[in-house]
Amino acid sequence: MYMCEINNAKSQSCELKEIIHVTEEIFILYVNWEWPPPRAGQFFMIKPERSSVFLPRPIGIFEYNPREKLVKFLITKAGRGTIELSKLNPGEKIRLSGPFGNAWADFLPESGKAALISGSAGIAPLAALAAERPDFTFHLYAGFKNGFEEKIQENLVLGSAIKSEKIVIAAEDGKNANKGLILDFFSDPCSYDVIFACGSTPMLKIVKIKCKSADVPCFLSLESRMACGAGACLGCTIRTVNGNRRCCSDGPIFPAGDVIFND
Ligand code: FES
Structure with missing residues (x-):
């Protein structure tokens, strides 16, 4: 039974089909979702039906399988809301509201080559784009705090972005990856037609500066x-050169040149 409908978004009680604990901090949820189909870059507000947390958490989609009617989320434990989600079992109910926000594909040129730069779970919305547009050429630069013990973990976390033409992975602990921050390994923005990034604010600030000096969208x-x-x-207002904007409904994706970061 749908509870409400806003701008084509729905609020619905959905069944958790599967949960995979990838590392101590990262887990993946597979949740039944019928309609409307979410697009890469969009997000849902999610929380367990039985929850001690008042507000749901905004979580970007990792992938959507329209045949199986499954939406996949990659989540980092970062507080009570996400820890609650990590403790759910298959068959339990989760309230999903969405999909909300704009989509990467709205900013993708007709052809060319795009760099996808992610920090930690920021890989999820970019992997969703790789799944949505297998016809496009992507180079992936993915940074993590901890590297991976096994290839299978890496594949799980990269999702469809594993099919990217070029993949560079960095981890702060250097385990099975380049040691350091991912932007240490991203040196040539000029070789791309567009650059998409999702991750921590410090990382996004540096991406913005690199792309501005290279004059790349x-x-x-x-x-x-x-x-x-x-x-x-x-509640989600951010500052842009065009005035205040709502991160949820005007974004979450913005042209880097529009965003004013707090110092
Ligand atoms: S979260 Fe309410 S306006 Fe964005």
């Missing part, structure tokens, strides 16, 4: 604290 997926996710509460 760049789009950033921003994070903000959210209450409604639907543009109604103004």
